Amino acid sequence: xxxxxxxxxxxxxxxxxxxxxxxxxxxxxxxxxxxxxxxxxxxxxxxxxxxxxxxxxxxxxxxxxxxxxxxxxxxxxxxxxxxxxxxxxxxxxxxxxxxxxxxxxxxxxxxxxxxxxxxxxxxxxxxxxxxxxxxxxxxxxxxxxxxxxxxxxxxxxxxxxxxxxxxxxxxxxxxxxxxxxxxxxxxxxxxxxxxxxxxxxxxxxxxxxxxxxxxxxxxxxxxxxxxxxxxxxxxxxxxxxxxxxxxxxxxxxxxxxxxxxxxxxxxxxxxxxxxxxxxxxxxxxxxxxxxxxxxxxxxxxxxxxxxxxxxxxxxxxxxxxxxxxxxxxxxxxxxxxxxxxxxxxxxx
Amino acid sequence: xxxxxxxxxxxxxxxxxxxxxxxxxxxxxxxxxxxxxxxxxxxxxxxxxxxxxxxxxxxxxxxxxxxxxxxxxxxxxxxxxxxxxxxxxxxxxxxxxxxxxxxxxxxxxxxxxxxxxxxxxxxxxxxxxxxxxxxxxxxxxxxxxxxxxxxxxxxxxxxxxxxxxxxxxxxxxxxxxxxxxxxxxxxxxxxxxxxxxxxxxxxxxxxxxxxxxxxxxxxxxxxxxxxxxxxxxxxxxxxxxxxxxxxxxxxxxxxxxxxxxxxxxxxxxxxxxxxxxxxxxxxxxxxxxxxxxxxxxxxxxxxxxxxxxxxxxxxxxxxxxxxxxxxxxxxxxxxxxxxxxxxxxxxxxxxxxxxxxxxxxxxxxxxxxxxxxxxxxxxxxxxxxxxxxxxxxxxxxxxxxxxxxxxxxxxxxxxxxxxxxxxxxxxxxxxxxxxxxxxxxxxxxxxxxxxxxxxxxxxxxxxxxxxxxxxxxxxxxxxxxxxxxxxxxxxxxxxxxxxxxxxxxxxxxxxxxxxxxxxxxxxxxxxx
Numbered sequence: 001x002x003x004x005x006x007x008x009x010x011x012x013x014x015x016x017x018x019x020x021x022x023x024x025x026x027x028x029x030x031x032x033x034x035x036x037x038x039x040x041x042x043x044x045x046x047x048x049x050x051x052x053x054x055x056x057x058x059x060x061x062x063x064x065x066x067x068x069x070x071x072x073x074x075x076x077x078x079x080x081x082x083x084x085x086x087x088x089x090x091x092x093x094x095x096x097x098x099x100x101x102x103x104x105x106x107x108x109x110x111x112x113x114x115x116x117x118x119x120x121x122x123x124x125x126x127x128x129x130x131x132x133x134x135x136x137x138x139x140x141x142x143x144x145x146x147x148x149x150x151x152x153x154x155x156x157x158x159x160x161x162x163x164x165x166x167x168x169x170x171x172x173x174x175x176x177x178x179x180x181x182x183x184x185x186x187x188x189x190x191x192x193x194x195x196x197x198x199x200x201x202x203x204x205x206x207x208x209x210x211x212x213x214x215x216x217x218x219x220x221x222x223x224x225x226x227x228x229x230x231x232x233x234x235x236x237x238x239x240x241x242x243x244x245x246x247x248x249x250x251x252x253x254x255x256x257x258x259x260x261x262x263x264x265x266x267x268x269x270x271x272x273x274x275x276x277x278x279x280x281x282x283x284x285x286x287x288x289x290x291x292x293x294x295x296x297x298x299x300x301x302x303x304x305x306x307x308x309x310x311x312x313x314x315x316x317x318x319x320x321x322x323x324x325x326x327x328x329x330x331x332x333x334x335x336x337x338x339x340x341x342x343x344x345x346x347x348x
Numbered sequence: 349x350x351x352x353x354x355x356x357x358x359x360x361x362x363x364x365x366x367x368x369x370x371x372x373x374x375x376x377x378x379x380x381x382x383x384x385x386x387x388x389x390x391x392x393x394x395x396x397x398x399x400x401x402x403x404x405x406x407x408x409x410x411x412x413x414x415x416x417x418x419x420x421x422x423x424x425x426x427x428x429x430x431x432x433x434x435x436x437x438x439x440x441x442x443x444x445x446x447x448x449x450x451x452x453x454x455x456x457x458x459x460x461x462x463x464x465x466x467x468x469x470x471x472x473x474x475x476x477x478x479x480x481x482x483x484x485x486x487x488x489x490x491x492x493x494x495x496x497x498x499x500x501x502x503x504x505x506x507x508x509x510x511x512x513x514x515x516x517x518x519x520x521x522x523x524x525x526x527x528x529x530x531x532x533x534x535x536x537x538x539x540x541x542x543x544x545x546x547x548x549x550x551x552x553x554x555x556x557x558x559x560x561x562x563x564x565x566x567x568x569x570x571x572x573x574x575x576x577x578x579x580x581x582x583x584x585x586x587x588x589x590x591x592x593x594x595x596x597x598x599x600x601x602x603x604x605x606x607x608x609x610x611x612x613x614x615x616x617x618x619x620x621x622x623x624x625x626x627x628x629x630x631x632x633x634x635x636x637x638x639x640x641x642x643x644x645x646x647x648x649x650x651x652x653x654x655x656x657x658x659x660x661x662x663x664x665x666x667x668x669x670x671x672x673x674x675x676x677x678x679x680x681x682x683x684x685x686x687x688x689x690x691x692x693x694x695x696x697x698x699x700x701x702x703x704x705x706x707x708x709x710x711x712x713x714x715x716x717x718x719x720x721x722x723x724x725x726x727x728x729x730x731x732x733x734x735x736x737x738x739x740x741x742x743x744x745x746x747x748x749x750x751x752x753x754x755x756x757x758x759x760x761x762x763x764x765x766x767x768x769x770x771x772x773x774x775x776x777x778x779x780x781x782x783x784x785x786x787x788x789x790x791x792x793x794x795x796x797x798x799x800x801x802x803x804x805x806x807x808x809x810x811x812x813x814x815x816x817x818x819x820x821x822x823x824x825x826x827x828x829x830x831x832x833x834x835x836x837x838x839x840x841x842x843x844x845x846x847x848x849x850x851x852x853x854x855x856x857x858x859x860x861x862x863x864x865x866x867x868x869x870x871x872x873x874x875x876x
């Protein structure tokens with residue numbers, strides 16, 4: 001049985017018992033797998049934990065309805081439950097209490113936005129939803145407005161592996177303060193206008209303007225790694241579907257209109273990659289077969305010898321490559337014997 | 349209790365298309381996901397009307413009308429086919445989104461504001477679907493129920509249209525001073541006539557004026573009705589009912605839909621309705637209800653759907669085959685089925701002689717009439733509506749093939765005695781109008797393609813030449829054109845049977861020949 005419900009949440013549940021029971025019965029008609037005991041346990045646990053933060057009955061009452069409906073919807077969709085160790089469960093238990101003050105302002109949509117975000121990140125193979133929750137818990141303490149919170153969430157999602165959002169995040173990143181940027185990127189970032197009296201701090205951290213410029217200037221810039229001009233394998237994408245990857249057979253890459261596409265015998269994918277992650281997104285575009293344009297930024301030969309201007313490096317493991325493509329500061333390489341796409345770039 | 353469950357509207361898009369070539373992601377997508385947001389309800393305002401129409405359709409088939417029949421079939425690539433029994437009954441599993449005509453056509457009728465007849469035995473939900481259309485058209489359930497005109501043998505014109513106010517009858521000095529209390533239903537944009545074949549003949553005439561001309565008349569007073577979608581129901585469309593429906597009234601029906609039987613495998617759904625005591629018409633979700641201006645806008649969008657020239661030619665070819673009756677007259681212009689009909693003689697006396705034509709190709713021999721202008725206009729409206737419903741900007745071949753049987757259902761009269769219907773495989777066509785009309789269309793298209801009419805149609809060149817106008821054309825050019833027409837007619841007359849599709853072509857060539865001849869005479873006169 002579920003745990004004993006306490007506090008102001010218990011009063012609200014008591015008062016709205018019939019209404020909530022009715023909603024559960026209705027949901028149960030179309031979702032036969034709905035687990036009453038698990039649901040009850042969740043009500044008494046994470047849901048009440050959030051509602052009990054309300055200062056009085058009236059505020060708790062205003063919160064309880066939308067949160068109950070969200071909880072029910074997530075149970076119906078199988079995204080929440082006793083047996084779930086999912087990030088959605090964790091978001092309820094750790095993130096919701098942290099963003100409580102914002103939730104009081106906007107209980108109708110904010111919880112749903114956060115859950116959707118956690119869900120979307122968790123659906124991406126190389127993304128890190130738990131890292132996102134950790135970052136957001138910390139941001140909730142310093143964000144001044146709901147907009148600041150949600151915009152920070154977007155940039156944090158990019159930081160946690162959603163390379164697909166890179167362009168959008170770079171448009172927002174200018175608006176975020178150095179404190180929030182520090183939390184998101186896990187490094188000390190200070191405001192550009194700081195004086196020389198704080199020289200020591202400036203020396204150990206990044207200047208926010210320079211930091212943003214580095215982010216925009218080089219997709220392989222990672223503040224947690226020492227900058228380097230060396231050409232290196234900065235990422236990989238794909239993998240055999242049978243082992244949890246995305247591709248049926250060894251792929252080939254194709255460049256079309258400044259975008260990189262990965263093609264296997266069944267599907268075409270667009271590849272998004274930077275220092276924080278790589279994402280493959282199924283694409284309906286059939287990339288046109290373009291001839292390799294002369295004067296590419298980075299080139300590789302059959303022996304695996306890579307050259308970018310004066311920089312060069314030998315990658316024996318990429319010898320006998322089957323297809324290559326270069327987009328701006330990245331080289332994408334496929335091998336006839338691998339389900340992965342290897343990405344070469346410079347970290348600094 | 350079941351309200352929430354049954355109010356659920358299908359998620360958009362109801363007919364997913366291949367994604368646009370734009371593949372860059374919007375960072376705001378991060379916050380869109382499995383949980384529905386309240387803000388998304390606001391976005392519904394921007395919903396395309398064709399998407400709203402599809403949502404209405406899917407709500408109706410999923411929650412309101414138990415009609416598990418997908419008789420309007422579309423395929424996207426090959427489909428699976430199975431054959432059952434000695435009669436070789438074919439069952440195909442469509443590979444694209446297919447529809448139930450019983451729900452789809454009334455809905456399209458709402459969109460194009462025409463006249464839909466629902467036929468079928470008692471208790472099959474004909475009136476219910478009409479009521480649901482009224483609610484989707486923006487009316488309150490009580491309002492729509494009160495507005496239903498129930499056909500019955502004692503129904504008078506006054507019952508249908510209204511009454512003169514007694515006080516004004518006494519005080520009026522002139523007919524125009526008589527005040528009429530018009531019935532409220534006349535002003536509605538969804539009109540329902542239940543069991544219209546039980547209305548007495550005299551009252552049917554008043555109804556005809558309403559249906560045909562959209563106005564009502566009592567004692568010289570006129571009431572102009574707004575454009576409306578009509579729904580009429582009948583238990584028997586074959587001339588039964590209390591009164592024979594007058595032909596002109598039947599002819600005004602634009603589309604006929606059959607209420608099919610109840611599939612007993614869905615009894616559990618009925619059980620739920622009994623146990624939970626609800627009726628679908630009470631719980632129509634507000635998001636699928638159309639405002640008056642939305643229906644008007646939808647109508648405009650439907651009219652803008654294009655009919656490609658190649659498809660239009662196929663429709664023309666199909667439609668041209670029915671009016672011609674070689675035995676009906678001696679002069680070409682009167683060789684029509686209408687001539688025979690107006691003569692009121694026994695049909696078999698005229699057409700029984702046999703013309704030696706290949707009956708499998710001469711589809712005109714299977715009907716006792718041709719297609720009216722009204723029928724063709726209705727066809728075009730509904731095929732456009734069908735394409736619109738499927739989210740297309742252009743009508744495709746299958747739209748026409750699927751819609752024609754319902755529009756021409758009461759428009760093409762079967763000639764029962766045609767030897768074509770004597771064959772075991774075609775016998776059922778005498779009673780199954782939908783399959784028969786689809787067969788007629790398929791046969792016509794096969795013939796069109798066999799004749800290679802896309803490339804080998806000489807009239808296209810003649811029409812194009814003529815469309816450029818006659819001004820400034822020399823005598824030599826006119827003579828060339830006249831010779832061209834005569835040559836084609838000469839070739840056609842050699843040893844070929846005179847089929848229906850040639851009839852309109854020959855008449856058109858005669859017309860062109862006459863126009864050129866007159867012009868030539870004028871040129872000669874001017875030359876004097």
